[in-house]
């Protein structure tokens with residue numbers, strides 16, 4: 001591990017040192033994973049915060065108390081971040097965590113455990129747009145520069161947690177059988193209620209139709225945007241500057257169409273297709 005200005009370089013991946021430390025990454029490596037642990041895995045800006053809202057609700061039968069009283073980072077902590085040890089100590093079973101780590105950097109004991117994973121992907125063009133605005137507001141990250149400059153950084157993997165294609169490939173090839181459920185951000189936008197049924201079935205939680213309706217209603221974008229426990233407005237402005245952009249910004253699929261020029265779209269698609277060569281990354285690039 002090396003340190004590089006605002007980032008720690010961990011196995012070649014940039015992690016912001018505002019919330020990652022050598023100790024926290026070591027803690028993640030050595031975490032004793034329980035068989036009933038649940039991990040939500042995402043590449044940054046793919047719907048992590050959304051899952052930090054959904055998961056506790058599914059696990060507690062739709063009781064809204066925790067999502068209205070506990071900030072998302074303490075509700076479903078980040079595996080690799082500095083607060084994790086503190087939070088996990090107080091969690092009851094089953095523990096739920098989120099992570100941006102690629103498959104091979106998961107805790108050593110994860111591989112022999114029965115812990116389950118929900119892997120959320122998002123159209124990388126929308127990931128790029130969301131990340132661009134996030135870099136503008138997050139003072140602990142480098143300024144993104146122009147959209148064109150940031151697009152190049154993204155394509156070459158000089159962004160937090162590296163290349164999108166490497167992340168997706170690592171989890172797609174993870175060989176976890178029925179321990180992993182793949183879902184896309186776009187499916188969640190289209191039919192959250194339907195996706196919630198898949199989650200509850202995958203996690204072995206039977207929920208009434210009424211509870212599922214309540215969760216879907218609570219987790220819609222407009223509701224989450226005003227939930228101070230989820231919209232990051234509790235974070236001081238010098239860390240996350242909401243006057244530059246909101247963390248919960250637009251919450252739609254296809255915003256890339258408002259940002260990409262035809263040339264940028266052609267370049268992005270060509271580079272990602274090249275990086276995905278030989279792999280079966282199923283994505284509707286034009287969605």
Ligand code: A3P
Pocket residue numbers: 042043044045046047048049050126129130131133189219220221222224247248249250251252255
């Ligand atoms: P946008 O910037 O496109 O709006 P992450 O939590 O992984 O950092 O991802 C953040 C993205 O997820 C942001 O995308 C955010 O608005 C979106 N998001 C969060 N909650 C959402 C919800 N309930 N519905 C739709 N999108 C949501």
